Amino acid sequence: MCDQTFLAATFGPCDNCSKASPLMNIYLKNEPINYCSFCVEMMACQGLQKGETLTSLKKESETLKKKLEEERGKLTDVELHQVAEKVEAVAALSIKTRRVLKGHGNKVLCMDWCKDKRRLVSSSQDGKVIVWDGFTLNKEHGVTLPCTWVMACAYAPSGCAVACGGLDNKCSVVPLSLDRTENLAAKKKSVAMHTNYVSGCSFTNSDMQLLTSSGDGTCALWDVESGQLLQSFHGHTADVLSLDLAPSETGNTFVSGGCDMKANVWDMRSGQNIQSFESHESDINCVKYYPSGDAFASASDDATCRFYDLRADREVAVYQKDSIIFGASSVDFSLSGRLLFAGYNDYTINVWDVLKGNRVSVLFGHENRISRLRVSPDGTALCSASWDNTLRIWA
Amino acid sequence: MPGTANIIAMKKIVQQLRLEAGINRVKVSQAAADLQQFCLQNAQQDPLLNGMSSSNNPFRPHRACSFL
Numbered sequence: 001m002c003d004q005t006f007l008a009a010t011f012g013p014c015d016n017c018s019k020a021s022p023l024m025n026i027y028l029k030n031e032p033i034n035y036c037s038f039c040v041e042m043m044a045c046q047g048l049q050k051g052e053t054l055t056s057l058k059k060e061s062e063t064l065k066k067k068l069e070e071e072r073g074k075l076t077d078v079e080l081h082q083v084a085e086k087v088e089a090v091a092a093l094s095i096k097t098r099r100v101l102k103g104h105g106n107k108v109l110c111m112d113w114c115k116d117k118r119r120l121v122s123s124s125q126d127g128k129v130i131v132w133d134g135f136t137l138n139k140e141h142g143v144t145l146p147c148t149w150v151m152a153c154a155y156a157p158s159g160c161a162v163a164c165g166g167l168d169n170k171c172s173v174v175p176l177s178l179d180r181t182e183n184l185a186a187k188k189k190s191v192a193m194h195t196n197y198v199s200g201c202s203f204t205n206s207d208m209q210l211l212t213s214s215g216d217g218t219c220a221l222w223d224v225e226s227g228q229l230l231q232s233f234h235g236h237t238a239d240v241l242s243l244d245l246a247p248s249e250t251g252n253t254f255v256s257g258g259c260d261m262k263a264n265v266w267d268m269r270s271g272q273n274i275q276s277f278e279s280h281e282s283d284i285n286c287v288k289y290y291p292s293g294d295a296f297a298s299a300s301d302d303a304t305c306r307f308y309d310l311r312a313d314r315e316v317a318v319y320q321k322d323s324i325i326f327g328a329s330s331v332d333f334s335l336s337g338r339l340l341f342a343g344y345n346d347y348t349i350n351v352w353d354v355l356k357g358n359r360v361s362v363l364f365g366h367e368n369r370i371s372r373l374r375v376s377p378d379g380t381a382l383c384s385a386s387w388d389n390t391l392r393i394w395a
Numbered sequence: 396m397p398g399t400a401n402i403i404a405m406k407k408i409v410q411q412l413r414l415e416a417g418i419n420r421v422k423v424s425q426a427a428a429d430l431q432q433f434c435l436q437n438a439q440q441d442p443l444l445n446g447m448s449s450s451n452n453p454f455r456p457h458r459a460c461s462f463l
Contacts, residue, residue, distance in 0.1 A: 026403070040400075057405040064412035075422045083427040087435070094446050098454040118453070135453055235411070273411060275418065292433045294426070312426035313418065336437035337430070338444050355431055380442045381454045395443070395454035 014039055072314045080307070080316040084355035090338065093351065093361045098381070099393035101132055103139055107387040109166070110372050114155045117378045121162045122391055123150035129164045131176065134376075134383070134393055143174050143184045152201040152212070163191070163210055165198035171212045173224055192222045200243045202254075204268075211254060211268075213240040219256050221268060233266050235273040242286045247293045255296050257284030263298050265310065277308050279315045286330045286372075290354075291337045297354075299328035305342045307354065319352040321359060330372045335379025343370025343384055349394075365392055 013020050014036035021036040035043065106126035113120050119140065123129045127148050131141040147168035154163045156173075165171030171192035174184050192198065196215035203210055204221075209230065213219045219233040219240055238259035246253045252268040263284055265275040282301035289296045295309045295316070303324050307317035319340065326346035333340055339360065340352040349363040349370060368387035375382050381395040438444060442452065 024400070040403075054402050054405060057402065057409050061405065061409050061412055064409065064416050068412065068416050071416065071420065075420050077422055078424045078427065080423070080427045080430070083424060084431055087431060090444065093443070095443060098456070272414075274414075276411075276415060290430070290433075291437070292430070294433075295430060309423070309426040309430065311421040311429075312423045313420045314423065316423060316427060316430075334441050334443045336434050336441035336444060338434045338438055338441060355434060375443065378442070379440070380447060380452055382443065393454055395447075395452055 072312075075312055076314065080355065081357040087355055089356065090353050090360045093339075095351070095361065095363060095382070095394050097363075097365045097392050098395045099134060099137060101134075101137060101391040101393070102389070103130060103132075104128060104389045106389060107368070108371060108385040108389060108391055109149065109151050110153045111374060111383055111385040111391055112153055112155045112162075113374055113376050113383065114159045115157055115377055116159055117376050117380070119155070119159065120374075120383055120391075121153050121155050121164075122385055123153035123164050123166070124389075125149050129153055129162065129174070131162065132391075134381070141176055141184060143188070145172070145185070145188075149197070152198050154201050154203055154210075156203050156207040157205065158207050161207060163201050163203065165192065165201055165212065167197050169194050169197060169214075171198045171201045171210060171222075173210065189224075189227075191224050191227050192220060193227075194218070194220070196239070199239065199241045202243060202245055204245060205248055211243060211245065213243040213256055213258075215239040217258070219243055219254075219266065231268065231271045233264075233271055233273070235264055235266075235276075236260050236262065241284060244288050244296065246289055247291060251293075255287045255289065257287040257298050257300075259283045261300075263287055263296070263308065265296075275310065275313060277315065279306060280304070282327070285328065288331050288333060291333055291335065297331045297333065297340055299331040299342055301327035303327055303344075305331055305340060305352065307340075317354070317357050319350075319357060319359070324350065326369075329370055330384075332373055332375045332382070334375055341373055341375065341382055343373045343386075345369040347386075347388075349373060349382075349384060363394060366390070 016039040023034040104124040108124050111122040118134045121131045127145045129143045149167040151166040161175045163173045170190045172188045172190045174188045192212045194214035200213040210222045217236045221231040236258045240258040243256040255265050257263040261280045263277045280300040284298050284300045286299040297307050299305045304320040309316045326344045328342045330343040340354050347366045351361040366386040373384040385391045
């Protein structure tokens with residue numbers, strides 16, 4: 001159901017031969033180029049080695065795919081849960097709803113914690129973005145965006161701004177002001193521009209750069225101050241629904257997951273797709289790095305969550321149960337990485353033991369599907385956002 | 396015209412696969428052992444795993460409340 005095409009026909013002067021003719025918009029080394037079809041053919045022929053044809057390339061891709069499978073298979077000497085057999089089982093958890101944040105007029109689509117471990121920002125289908133104090137339930141700031149379905153929101157590392165975006169195909173940064181009477185919407189600044197909805201956004205280590213994922217199949221890194229595109233990431237063949245940055249100690253990579261059922265790991269500086277994982281059977285709704293940065297988990301519409309190790313380059317665990325038939329929309333790890341919290345479309349949150357692979361607990365409370373859940377920066381609480389117009393803080 | 400588009404796309408796919416086939420991989424037993432070690436090392440500091448007492452956790456209700 002994706003409607004993005006990389007080769008769209010427009011008419012105009014060709015970038016290469018300057019003749020006016022139907023143009024093909026293609027990307028060359030991440031730069032968009034408009035060449036007429038003749039120039040594209042010439043370029044494609046130059047790029048081919050002697051004797052390379054479509055069929056020979058297809059054959060090579062088949063053999064390479066088989067080789068990848070073999071290589072990955074060779075290293076699978078044991079399963080994760082087997083290695084974890086000797087580990088003590090998780091003790092019964094006493095996690096309950098401690099706060100219910102009411103105030104949104106429609107489905108809450110996204111939320112993010114502030115680094116101060118008490119504030120959080122949430123965005124909703126009605127176009128409102130609210131900054132809350134989690135301890136007191138005070139609404140500290142509210143911004144109304146001109147578009148509905150604000151699907152992505154993120155808190156800046158400094159705590160001085162929030163980013164939000166959605167159906168307006170943009171991601172905007174709003175600086176938060178201590179002055180209550182100030183109109184925050186007036187200071188909103190558009191940073192990211194995509195050709196389809198923005199599904200996820202995240203600041204990098206500073207307030208200066210913003211990473212976004214979009215329904216147009218790409219992810220992009222932007223400079224907040226100038227709005228300039230610093231790097232774009234092409235490789236997904238359908239909408240990208242989620243992204244997560246590697247924990248800062250481990251370097252400049254991030255993982256993205258999308259409707260093409262693939263999870264890709266990217267190098268932020270070169271734009272290169274480093275690793276790719278394709279084992280889900282439906283759209284990947286959410287991806288999240290393990291706290292050590294060596295692995296990540298994904299949640300999918302196929303009702304499973306999966307755990308992938310980056311150094312072994314393969315899936316190492318599947319979290320599923322016959323009784324769970326609804327898609328999982330969001331995942332996050334507890335501080336030590338032992339627990340995986342996953343929000344599902346059947347209104348529940350399942351808590352999985354990451355090492356042993358069994359379900360430890362189920363959290364009930366929401367009255368509609370969970371859209372997003374996040375563990376607080378110090379690991380003391382879990383916040384879940386739901387289509388029942390509320391957010392809940394569990395501890 | 397569609398032919399060249401397919402060739403460019405295929406070439407990209409083949410280049411990507413060549414890259415992916417060439418990366419260094421670690422045995423699952425080693426990777427799993429490292430993941431497990433990380434979990435166990437940090438398990439003590441995990442509030443959601445261990446359950447924090449009401450006095451430490453700002454989200455849990457305090458037992459006693461006194462007016463000053």
